[in-house]
Amino acid sequence: MAVYTEVSDDVLAAFLADYDIGALVAFRGIAEGVENSNYSLRTTGGDFILTLYEKRVDPVELPWFLGLMEHLAGHSITCPRPVHGRDGVALRKLCGRHAAITTFLPGVWPRRVRPEHCGPVGAALAALHLAGAGYAPTRRNALGPEGWEPLLERSRPGANGVQFGLGAELAAALKRILAAWPLGLPVGHIHADLFPDNVFFLGGKLSGLIDFYFAATDLLAYDLAVCLNAWCFEPDLSLNVTKARAMCSAYAAVRPLSAAERAALPVLCQGAAMRFVLTRLYDWINTPAGALVTRKDPKEYVRRLRFHLAAPDERAYGL
Amino acid sequence: MAVYTEVSDDVLAAFLADYDIGALVAFRGIAEGVENSNYSLRTTGGDFILTLYEKRVDPVELPWFLGLMEHLAGHSITCPRPVHGRDGVALRKLCGRHAAITTFLPGVWPRRVRPEHCGPVGAALAALHLAGAGYAPTRRNALGPEGWEPLLERSRPGANGVQFGLGAELAAALKRILAAWPLGLPVGHIHADLFPDNVFFLGGKLSGLIDFYFAATDLLAYDLAVCLNAWCFEPDLSLNVTKARAMCSAYAAVRPLSAAERAALPVLCQGAAMRFVLTRLYDWINTPAGALVTRKDPKEYVRRLRFHLAAPDERAYGL
Numbered sequence: 290m291a292v293y294t295e296v297s298d299d300v301l302a303a304f305l306a307d308y309d310i311g312a313l314v315a316f317r318g319i320a321e322g323v324e325n326s327n328y329s330l331r332t333t334g335g336d337f338i339l340t341l342y343e344k345r346v347d348p349v350e351l352p353w354f355l356g357l358m359e360h361l362a363g364h365s366i367t368c369p370r371p372v373h374g375r376d377g378v379a380l381r382k383l384c385g386r387h388a389a390i391t392t393f394l395p396g397v398w399p400r401r402v403r404p405e406h407c408g409p410v411g412a413a414l415a416a417l418h419l420a421g422a423g424y425a426p427t428r429r430n431a432l433g434p435e436g437w438e439p440l441l442e443r444s445r446p447g448a449n450g451v452q453f454g455l456g457a458e459l460a461a462a463l464k465r466i467l468a469a470w471p472l473g474l475p476v477g478h479i480h481a482d483l484f485p486d487n488v489f490f491l492g493g494k495l496s497g498l499i500d501f502y503f504a505a506t507d508l509l510a511y512d513l514a515v516c517l518n519a520w521c522f523e524p525d526l527s528l529n530v531t532k533a534r535a536m537c538s539a540y541a542a543v544r545p546l547s548a549a550e551r552a553a554l555p556v557l558c559q560g561a562a563m564r565f566v567l568t569r570l571y572d573w574i575n576t577p578a579g580a581l582v583t584r585k586d587p588k589e590y591v592r593r594l595r596f597h598l599a600a601p602d603e604r605a606y607g608l
Numbered sequence: 609m610a611v612y613t614e615v616s617d618d619v620l621a622a623f624l625a626d627y628d629i630g631a632l633v634a635f636r637g638i639a640e641g642v643e644n645s646n647y648s649l650r651t652t653g654g655d656f657i658l659t660l661y662e663k664r665v666d667p668v669e670l671p672w673f674l675g676l677m678e679h680l681a682g683h684s685i686t687c688p689r690p691v692h693g694r695d696g697v698a699l700r701k702l703c704g705r706h707a708a709i710t711t712f713l714p715g716v717w718p719r720r721v722r723p724e725h726c727g728p729v730g731a732a733l734a735a736l737h738l739a740g741a742g743y744a745p746t747r748r749n750a751l752g753p754e755g756w757e758p759l760l761e762r763s764r765p766g767a768n769g770v771q772f773g774l775g776a777e778l779a780a781a782l783k784r785i786l787a788a789w790p791l792g793l794p795v796g797h798i799h800a801d802l803f804p805d806n807v808f809f810l811g812g813k814l815s816g817l818i819d820f821y822f823a824a825t826d827l828l829a830y831d832l833a834v835c836l837n838a839w840c841f842e843p844d845l846s847l848n849v850t851k852a853r854a855m856c857s858a859y860a861a862v863r864p865l866s867a868a869e870r871a872a873l874p875v876l877c878q879g880a881a882m883r884f885v886l887t888r889l890y891d892w893i894n895t896p897a898g899a900l901v902t903r904k905d906p907k908e909y910v911r912r913l914r915f916h917l918a919a920p921d922e923r924a925y926g927l
Contacts, residue, residue, distance in 0.1 A: 297719035298809065314810065316716040317648060318639030329636060329648060331714070395650070397635040400616035490617065491633065 294326045294341045294384050304383050307374040308390065310334040321398075321486060324502060326386075329393070336393035338369060341386040346502055348387050351380050353428050355389060357421070357478060358501050362392075364420035366413075367497040369394060396489025396496035402520050404531050409495035410488055411536035414480065414516055415543035417498065418509045421478035430481065430505035432564055434470050437463055440567040447574035452588055459566065459591075462598060466560050471508070471553040479512035480504055484519040510550040513540055514557035517606060518565065518593055526592040534607030551608055555600040562594035613645045613660045613703050623702050626693045627709065629653040640717075640805060643821060645705075648712070655712035657688060660705045665821055667706050670699050672747050674708060676740070676797060677820050681711075683739035685732075686816040688713060715808025715815035721839050723850050728814035729807055730855035733799065733835055734862035736817065737828045740797035749800065749824035751883055753789050756782055759886040766893035771907055778885065778910075781917060785879050790827070790872040798831035799823055803838040829869040832859055833876035836925060837884065837912055845911040853926030870927055874919040881913035 296304075298316075305313055311334030319327040319338075326341040342351060355371045359379070362370035369391035371379035381388050399406050430436070441459055448456035480487075482503035489497040513536070521532040537554075540546070569587035576584050600606070615623075617635075624632055630653030638646040638657070645660040661670060674690045678698070681689035688710035690698035700707050718725050749755070760778055767775035799806075801822035808816040832855070840851040856873075859865070888906035895903050919925070 295719050298716050299720065299722075301716070312811070313716060315712075315714045315808075320637030320639045393634075395634045397617045397620070397632060400614050401618065403618075489634075492631070 294343065294386055296328070296339075296341070296384055300384060304381070304388070305332065307376070307381065308372065309375055310337065310372060310390070330390065337372060337390050338393055339383075339388065339390050341383060341388045343386065346387075350428065351387055351389075353426055354501050354504060355379050356426065357424055357504055358391070360424040361417060361420050361501075364423065366417055366420050367394060367495075368501065369497075369499055394489055394497035394499065396491040398486045398489055400485070402485055402532070404529070404535055405493070406485075406488075406490065406495075407520055407532040407536040408539035409490075410483065410516060410520055411513070411538070411540035412543050413488070413495050413498060414483060414512060415540045417480060418477050418512065418544055424478060427478075427506040428504070430479075430507040432481070432503065432568065433505065433507050433511075434467060434560060437467070437560075437563055437567055440571060444567065444570045444574055448570060451570060451573060452591065455570075455591065459563070459570075462559070462594060463563060465598070466556060466563055469556045470560065471549065471556065474508045474510055474550055474553060475547070476506060477509045478504060479507050479509060479515075481507070481512060481515060483512070483516050508557065509544070510546065510553060511557050511561060513537065513546075514554065514561040515564075517554075517558055518561045518590070521606075522593055522596075526589060526596075528596055528605070530605075530607040537606060537608055551603045554603040554606055554608065555597055558597040558600070558606070559594060562590050562597055566590040566594055613662065613705055615647070615658075615660070615703055619703060623700070623707070624651065626695070626700065627691065628694055629656065629691060629709070649709065656691060656709050657712055658702075658707065658709050660702060660707045662705065665706075669747065670706055670708075672745055673820050673823060674698050675745065676743055676823055677710070679743040680736060680739050680820075683742065685736055685739050686713060686814075687820065688816075688818055713808055713816035713818065715810040717805045717808055719804070721804055721851070723848070723854055724812070725804075725807075725809065725814075726839055726851040726855040727858035728809075729802065729835060729839060730832070730857070730859035731862050732807070732814050732817060733802060733831060734859045736799060737796050737831065737863055743797060746797075746825035747823070749798075749826040751800070751822065751887065752824065752826050752830075753786060753879060756786070756879075756882055756886055759890060763886065763889045763893055767889060770889060770892060771910065774889075774910065778882070778889075781878070781913060782882060784917070785875060785882055788875045789879065790868065790875065793827045793829055793869055793872060794866070795825060796828045797823060798826050798828060798834075800826070800831060800834060802831070802835050827876065828863070829865065829872060830876050830880060832856065832865075833873065833880040834883075836873075836877055837880045837909070840925075841912055841915075845908060845915075847915055847924070849924075849926040856925060856927055870922045873922040873925055873927065874916055877916040877919070877925070878913060881909050881916055885909040885913055 311332040315331040317329045319329050324345050325343050328339040330337045330339045359371050361368050372390040373379045445456045487500045521529050523529050566587050569585045573584050630651040634650040636648045638648050643664050644662050647658040649656045649658045678690050680687050691709040692698045764775045806819045840848050842848050885906050888904045892903050
C-alpha cells in the first residue's frame with residue numbers, strides 16, 4: 290500500500306499547470322512502495338510518476354536525493370529523472386506535502402530472482418557508484434554503522450517477544466561487527482536499498498533503478514553487501530553462491546574491488562543484514578495493529594546474519 | 609491496497625504469450641480497489657488492466673460480469689472491454705486464480721465531488737441501463753433486499769459495539785423498508801456500486817465507468833438511489849440538493865423516470881443506504897485487526913439512512 294495522501298482532481302490540475310508536460314490523461318495510485326504516496330501519472334506529454342513525500346523522509350534531505358537522481362540520470366544511469374516546473378523547480382508542494390514528478394521507467398521488477406538477474410544488478414550497482422563520483426554533496430548514512438546501536442537500544446525491550454534470546458544475540462553480533470568494521474575502504478554515494486522491487490527488467494535486460502530515498506554517502510562495497518543480502522538468498526534462506534558470484538564478478542568487471550574490499554565482504558554483509566534486522570525489528574514492534582503497512586519479518590534477516598557471521602572469508606560468496 | 613497476488617515476471621510472460629497484444633513493457637500494482645488484485649499492464653500493443661479475482665467474487669459469476677462488460681462496451685458505454693486470448697477465451701487462470709485482461713480507460717476519478725460531476729453520472733447511469741437491455745443473462749442481486757435481513761442477523765451481535773442501539777435501529781428501519789419496498793418498477797442490469805472511484809473524468813467530461821463486479825439484475829431506479837447516496841452527500845453528511853437534482857434530471861433526460869419510480873425514490877434511497885450500512889458493518893466487525901484492507905465506517909451510511917427515512921417524498925431529492 291503506497292497511497293497515503295489522496296490528491297483531488299482539481300488540486301492536481303492546478304499542480305500540473307506549473308509544469309510544461311501537457312494535460313492530464315490518467316492518474317492511478319501505485320500499490321508498490323511503503324514510504325511515500327506514488328501515483329502513475331499520464332499526460333498528453335508522456336508518462337510520469339508523482340511522488341508525495343510522507344513521514345519518514347526528512348524534507349531537508351529531498352534536494353539531495355533529487356539532485357543525486359538528476360546527476361545519475363545525466364550520467365547514463367537509467368533512473369527516474371526529476372521533472373522541473375516552468376520556474377525550474379523540481380521539488381514542490383502538493384496537499385501540504387513535498388512532492389515531485391519524475392520520469393516513468395519501463396520494466397517489471399523480478400518477483401522471483403534468477404541467477405541471470407544478479408550479474409546485471411552487480412554491473413548496474415558499480416556503474417551507479419562510478420557515476421555518483423561527480424555529485425559533490427554528501428549525505429551521512431543515518432542507517433549506517435553508527436545508527437545501529439541506538440536502533441537496537443530502542444527495539445531491545447520487544448526483541449525477545451519476536452524470538453527468544455534475540456536481544457542478546459543481536460547485541461553480541463553488533464559488538465563483533467562494529468569492532469571489525471573496516472576503515473579506509475573507498476567511499477561514495479550508495480543506493481543502500483537496491484532490493485528486487487527497486488530494479489526493473491525488460492526483455493531480459495536491466496531497464497532501470499528506482500527509489501533513491503535511502504541513498505547516502507558510505508562505503509561502496511557495503512552497497513554490494515546489501516545487494517548480496519537482498520538478491521542472493523533462496524526462499525529457504527540459504528545463500529545461492531552462483532548468484533553471489535555472478536553479482537560480485539559483474540560488479541568487479543565495472544568497478545574493480547580492492548583486496549581490502551574483498552576481505553571485508555563478510556563483515557560488510559553482516560552489517561547489511563544487521564541493518565535490515567534492526568529496522569524491520571523496530572517496525573515490527575512499533576507498527577500498530579491495523580496499520581495499512583505490511584510488516585516485514587525481521588527473522589529472515591536474523592537467518593542471513595547468522596550465515597554471514599559463520600562465513601570464514603570472502604570465498605563464502607564465491608569470490 | 610489492491611494487490612493480494614504477486615505475479616512473477618516469468619509467469620506473466622507465459623500468460624501474455626496466450627494473447628495477441630504484444631510484448632510486456634511495464635507492470636505495476638494499482639492501489640485502488642479492495643476486492644481483486646489489479647495491475648496496470650503496458651505492452652507494445654497498448655495499455656491494459658490485469659485483474660486477478662480474489663475471495664469475494666464467485667468464479668461461477670465471472671462469465672456473467674465479463675459478458676456484461678463486453679456487451680456494454682459494444683453498445684457505446686465506455687467501460688473496460690475484456691481482451692480475448694488467441695483461443696478466443698477472455699477468462700483465464702493465472703497464479704491459481706481466475707484472471708482477465710481488460711482495456712485501459714483514461715481519466716481520473718473525482719476525489720472531491722462537485723455538482724458538475726453529478727449530471728454526467730446520472731446520464732451515464734441511464735445510458736448503461738438502456739444499453740444493458742440487450743444482454744439476456746440475468747444475475748440475482750445477492751446484496752439486494754432479500755439479502756439484507758440475513759446480513760443484519762450476522763452483524764447484530766457486534767452492532768452495538770459500533771454505536772449504542774444500532775442493532776435495534778437497523779432492525780426497525782429494515783422492517784419499515786422491506787414493508788414499503790416497491791413492486792412492479794422497471795428491472796434491468798444495474799451497476800449497483802457506482803461510487804466516485806468507479807467513474808473517470810477527463811477534461812471535465814465523464815470518460816469511463818469501471819468495476820462491474822457488483823452488477824446484477826434489479827430495479828433500475830435502485831441504481832440511481834445508490835448513486836444519490838454515493839455522490840450527493842457533503843462531508844458533513846447533509847444532502848446537496850443541487851447535486852441530487854442534477855443527477856436525477858440528467859438521468860431522466862436519457863431514460864425517463866415513471867411516476868412510480870419517482871414516488872419510490874425515498875424508500876429506494878433508504879434501501880441503498882441500508883445495503884452499505886450492512887456490508888460495511890459486517891466488514892467492520894469481521895475484519896481482523898492488522899488486515900491490509902481499510903475498513904469503511906458504517907456510521908456514515910447510518911446518517912444517510914436517517915436522512916432518507918425522514919424524507920417525506922421525492923421532493924427531498926430536488927425532484
